[in-house]
Amino acid sequence: MKYSAINELKLTHIKKIIGDAFVYTDTDSIAKFAHDETEDLKFFPEVIVKPRTAVEISELLKFCNQEKIPVTPRGAGTGLSGGALPVHKGIVLSMERFSEIIEIDERNLQATVESGVITEVFQNAVKEKGLFYPPDPASKGSCFIGGNIAENSGGPKAVKYGVTKDYVLNLEVVLPNGEIIWTGANTLKNSTGYNLTQLFIGSEGTLGIVTKIVFKLLPFPKYNLLLLLPFYNLEESCKAVSEIFKTGIIPSGVELMERDAIQLGVKYVDDSTFNIDEKAEAYLLIELDGNNLEIMNNECEEIVKLVENYSCGEILFAEDSTQKERLWKIRRAVGEAVKKQSIYKEEDTVVPRAELPTLLIGVKKNWRKIRF
Numbered sequence: 001m002k003y004s005a006i007n008e009l010k011l012t013h014i015k016k017i018i019g020d021a022f023v024y025t026d027t028d029s030i031a032k033f034a035h036d037e038t039e040d041l042k043f044f045p046e047v048i049v050k051p052r053t054a055v056e057i058s059e060l061l062k063f064c065n066q067e068k069i070p071v072t073p074r075g076a077g078t079g080l081s082g083g084a085l086p087v088h089k090g091i092v093l094s095m096e097r098f099s100e101i102i103e104i105d106e107r108n109l110q111a112t113v114e115s116g117v118i119t120e121v122f123q124n125a126v127k128e129k130g131l132f133y134p135p136d137p138a139s140k141g142s143c144f145i146g147g148n149i150a151e152n153s154g155g156p157k158a159v160k161y162g163v164t165k166d167y168v169l170n171l172e173v174v175l176p177n178g179e180i181i182w183t184g185a186n187t188l189k190n191s192t193g194y195n196l197t198q199l200f201i202g203s204e205g206t207l208g209i210v211t212k213i214v215f216k217l218l219p220f221p222k223y224n225l226l227l228l229l230p231f232y233n234l235e236e237s238c239k240a241v242s243e244i245f246k247t248g249i250i251p252s253g254v255e256l257m258e259r260d261a262i263q264l265g266v267k268y269v270d271d272s273t274f275n276i277d278e279k280a281e282a283y284l285l286i287e288l289d290g291n292n293l294e295i296m297n298n299e300c301e302e303i304v305k306l307v308e309n310y311s312c313g314e315i316l317f318a319e320d321s322t323q324k325e326r327l328w329k330i331r332r333a334v335g336e337a338v339k340k341q342s343i344y345k346e347e348d349t350v351v352p353r354a355e356l357p358t359l360l361i362g363v364k365k366n367w368r369k370i371r372f
């Protein structure tokens with residue numbers, strides 16, 4: 001398709017729809033919105049807009065559709081797959097003013113939020129009411145809920161609780177022709193008709209702009225336990241993951257960090273309290289959660305017994321929430337730490353659990369050099 005450039009006349013119309021104060025063409029804004037967290041890519045938009053209502057977005061999309069002006073929606077710009085990059089120029093439409101948590105419905109275990117709410121802000125708000133929104137991408141402190149929808153984000157808790165798509169009941173979306181629709185219903189069972197909600201999840205902003213989301217929530221689990229296990233053999237650490245799942249235990253998080261990754265992570269967060277076991281080739285961070293501490297302790301014991309079959313160092317049981325947070329902080333920092341301190345490029349990779357050793361060993365084989 002041939003797109004048209006934004007001239008003064010069109011810009012005046014865009015300003016009329018969105019409001020002068022929320023339309024940007026200055027060099028700094030253009031540079032800021034030319035990239036997301038995808039490495040090495042920059043595409044400069046012509047205009048940035050920050051609307052506040054679905055109706056404003058609707059009017060804008062009608063106009064842009066008619067004038068063939070490309071529009072790229074953008075959340076917090078933490079994406080790693082280039083979805084928020086304005087490759088055809090035109091408008092970047094920032095959702096940062098859609099930052100309201102509209103309702104937390106404790107009776108139905110649901111919440112309605114605008115799509116520019118920061119994921120962690122939402123998690124903390126529902127936690128205050130004893131509720132749980134499990135998807136926890138490592139970028140949760142900055143990424144937006146709408147970006148999570150568009151990327152179907154997941155995190156460590158995916159092993160037990162699934163990913164973003166598993167918590168979405170209904171979406172308010174502005175379609176490219178300006179129509180504002182709801183895709184589903186605010187009920188757990190909604191089995192008639194096409195599943196439009198799931199069609200929009202993971203669509204990276206290509207089908208419409210999500211303005212409101214209705215989530216289902218869970219009661220917040222009363223307890224969680226965190227273990228850090230050093231393995232003296234990388235391959236064995238991968239095998240242990242499969243073996244743990246075979247026992248029927250479903251941890252709420254399992255994260256494998258090979259030696260260089262954890263070393264870089266520790267250095268990046270500057271945690272002098274953490275000593276890496278000299279012989280460790282990899283660490284497993286395992287979290288269990290639930291409401292029955294006795295069952296959880298038994299599961300911990302079972303895991304400890306299971307890893308006795310492997311060459312494993314001293315297991316660390318996190319004592320309190322401060323220590324747990326410190327360990328998670330290291331894990332969450334690994335991506336940034338590796339990117340900043342090594343020649344590695346960040347790529348999301350997904351393989352069946354049993355293929356983990358092949359993936360890790362393959363990557364290490366291609367290892368060239370690393371700067372510490």
Ligand SMILES: Cc1cc2nc3c(=O)[nH]c(=O)nc-3n(C[C@H](O)[C@H](O)[C@H](O)COP(=O)(O)OP(=O)(O)OC[C@H]3O[C@@H](n4cnc5c(N)ncnc54)[C@H](O)[C@@H]3O)c2cc1C
Binds near residue numbers: 084
């Ligand atoms: C340090 C770091 C750690 C990360 N960890 C994880 C992780 O653990 N798990 C994971 O899944 N991802 C992770 N990511 C990737 C990224 O944070 C997620 O993909 C996140 O969901 C993107 O959200 P965002 O608000 O930044 O979206 P953006 O990057 O702004 O946009 C992403 C896509 O969503 C579209 N979009 C945004 N808002 C809307 C909307 N309202 N309607 C329609 N389309 C929209 C954009 O057009 C684009 O295609 C990580 C990124 C970084 C930098």
